[in-house]
Amino acid sequence: MQVRMIGATDVGRRRKSNQDSLYYDEAAGFGIVADGIGGRSGGEVASSMAVNGLRKSFLNSDRIRHEEIAPFLSSSIDRVNMEILERGRRDRDLTGMGTTLNCLMFVGETLHLAHVGDSRTYLYYKKHIFQLTLDHSVGNFIERGWLPRSAVLPGAKEGALVRAMGLGERVDVDIYEVPLKPGQIFLTCSDGLSGMLEDRKTAQIITENLDHLDSLPKVLIDAGNAAGGRDNITVLLSHVRG
């Protein structure tokens, strides 16, 4: 399968700096979106370390067989997670920094998707949109019974992150496999987009711009900003062709 990748990132309308990081290599079928968390410059450093660390792992790896992809993603994310923690321990200004991560690897007829945090990957297909990733948020974990309500501090927000890179030495990564079909569009984005636009609106924008995919990331970012632009917005589109 051939995959066309197009991405863009924007600071939004309220934030002074962009703590999101984006990398993609269309020829290799590899893309990463990370959304940093942590005051001052911490989030920016964490997301950039995540993206650069994984990019390096990918570029330095030999050809990876299908069954080796999940272990490769897990071990690379583990290693980069430790690097982020170590950096935070060394530099007091960066203590507590972390980042979300969505890493996409297109291999043969399958997308391998590694996910930590609340950045999302959606699947758009024939005017339908599905959220593939499960947000690692307090609300979702309570609903699934993975976190007792009593363990949540009073005042904690439902959307607060339970999992992210840089929060601890252990990072549990969700790794999904998605079978590819021509016509699918994977939209990977930071919560600056998903928090501003209803899924239905996002699907509508994609449907209206199917003939102009190159400009679609910008169109989505503009829509997110028009709806308030409260956070940095990053969009990566991966269009599966025959």
Add this chain to the structure above:
Amino acid sequence: MAKLYLIRRNLEAFTGPMTLMELKDAYKRMQFGLQDEVSGHCGPWVTLENLERVKKQYPDVARIVHEDMTGAWGVATDSDAKLINEDTKRVKVKSTRGVGLAMAFLAIAIAAFVAAIYMANSARMSSKAKDQQDHNLKPEDVQSLLDKGDREGFNRLMQANSIDIVDQVQQQKIYADAWLPYLRSYVFSHDGQLPGLDPKILRGTAIAPVDCSLKMWSRRWRSSYRDWNEFLTDHKLVHAHWARMLAWDPNWIKHRDNKGWLSTDNYYSACLTMAQRALNDLVNEGALSLSRSELDRMGLNKIKSRLEWQVASIKGAAVPDVSLEPSASLAGWTCLEAARDLSSLQKCRAALARSNDISNEYNEERFGWNLLRLAAAMHGALPADLTNQIAQLAGKMNQEDHFTRFDYQTEARLLNSLVTREQSPAKAAEQAQPELSNVKLSH
């Protein structure tokens, strides 16, 4: 344009997007099961087991998956039962309002009394547990109790410190590696869950349901016992966790390493034990709304025997006698797995049910893996007729059991090596063993 749906399996893989008809077809072909989740356009993910929520969010899917598939067995949903009984209930409430109120007050008083006793006990337990709290507790400390055979002391210490340990396990990998075997052992010697602990951590990389707690198995058995007949008598591979679990091959499990677990424990045996306990509890409490003899007719004993065999076989304990009912898949699989020589294996094969094509093909595959198991244990070169038999089967075998989803890639390499290189089983096993593999083929 037709509505499309997507299935998320085990929070790991997807099937679709597909139309309703394609979904129905995929369900029939067991590409997903009731434990999996469905989502529609812009909709939430809903577990198919959660009939009420599926009905609310995706009524078309509910009709196909639940009503079409289970309707023939007369499965009554909660809402169906309410509708049927509505009139009768109303009459009873009107005529017995005074008695009802008195009963309600009595029930509240009893509940308050029971709660008071429970709280008093809990307070005593808490103070006991508090005495054992140790923020510097190390895995060596609990190991020393196990070394002394003090399982009770181990459980008490783990209980008193479980909150700290769970925090450590979820935050720091180094602690997770050190504590997980003890935490798993403690959790599965109780009810298979611990508040605040993500069940995925307990499962690790096992090809098994994410949640194997007593509570979840109780729920699974309650919602499934009316489908036993379809699986046990009609030999259909019912795509649900309980049926898949009964198909788990103990020999496959024994050949996988159990890193992260104590002694011979592993997630599969823990999961089977929880399922066994939950089923026994439900039967003993009469919670399945059928008499014991009715449950026996539905196949309760077949399921219990199978679970007993699987648990004992995985643990290497003395295994129960294997008796074979010619038409029973479960007993047939047990027979194949228990066979210690080729002639017994052939007898099991001959006796296995031949009621439909799906189970025949599947049974042949299971026969093939067991033939390979026996071949691999042989000394010296394989007899030519056995090599030929394996070669014939090789073309029919998949590298993954499509029902249990167990991965037989290493076994398939061994099979290929035996067939193509005409060498001794020991040497073939050595060559088939991939580097850094968690699979041990040698006997």
